[in-house]
Amino acid sequence: MDRFVSTFTNKIDAKGRVSVPAPFRAVLERDGYSQGSLGGIYCYPAIDAPALDAGGERLAKKIDGLLAGLPDYSDERDELSVALYGDVQVLGIDGDGRIVLPESLRRHAGLEDHVTFVGLGDKFQIWAPRAFEERRERAREKAHEHRKLFGAGSGHRGGGGDGGARD
Template sequence: MDRFVSTFTNKIDAKGRVSIPAPFRAVLERDGYSSGGIYCYPSIDAPALDAGGERLAKKIDGLLAGLPDYSDERDELSVALYGDVQVLGIDGDGRIVVPESLRRHAGLQDQVTFVGLGDKFQMWAPQAFEDRRARAREKAQEHRKLFGAGSAHRSGGDDERARE
């Protein structure tokens, strides 16, 4: 598997060390994460941390490349993403040390919930993630009809062409 998937909750110790789930480490290894460690930064829109390897860095590069050089938008996005990135080393036991500033942003205390999001993963305080998951499921249910409507619309178009 080459994507971060699933959800895991691990303990974080008093020094801020936490084990990255083994499936996530396997994805990072295949991704060719930086020899210095993983990229980690405060999420722009959530009390969570975004993290990943080289694929995440390339996605950020792609976002920035789509904006004009020296534009305010590019500068702001660069500051928001790369300006706050910390490279977290992975020790021989598969652990990282989450710095205090990052723990404070995400409200991490004694546990961390790792959430796979495809090309990246997030780290959340467990209860904050449960609240987030409930909202996401609720919204997905609300929008479920839209997903079905798109396929019905497409098949409706095919039926109309078949009748012509």
């Protein structure tokens, strides 16, 4: 698997250390991270949520691609650069598979004694568990409301036993 998937909740200690889930570490290793290398996990405050966005080189390249699509020296490019790269912390993984989350990042996400790692494909997010449960519930509600849009191009119509639209 070369994507961040699933959800894991781990304890964070008083020093801000938390174990990165083993499946996430495996994805990071396939993405070029190796123990003792100069690289690490790119981690920054999420723009639109009380959470942290994190990932490896693939995430950094995706951000580079977003920025490359904007005109050089434009306000939009500068603002996005500041918002994404300006607050990045590069976190190393210790021999026990842990990272140290700096206080500024913990404060942004409201992290206290546990954190929830959420796989989002090319990146993952780190949430306070209760805040993530609320976020997951909203996402499921919206997905349920818009479920017909997901199959719009597939040629399926009507109700397949789910009370679908009637013509």
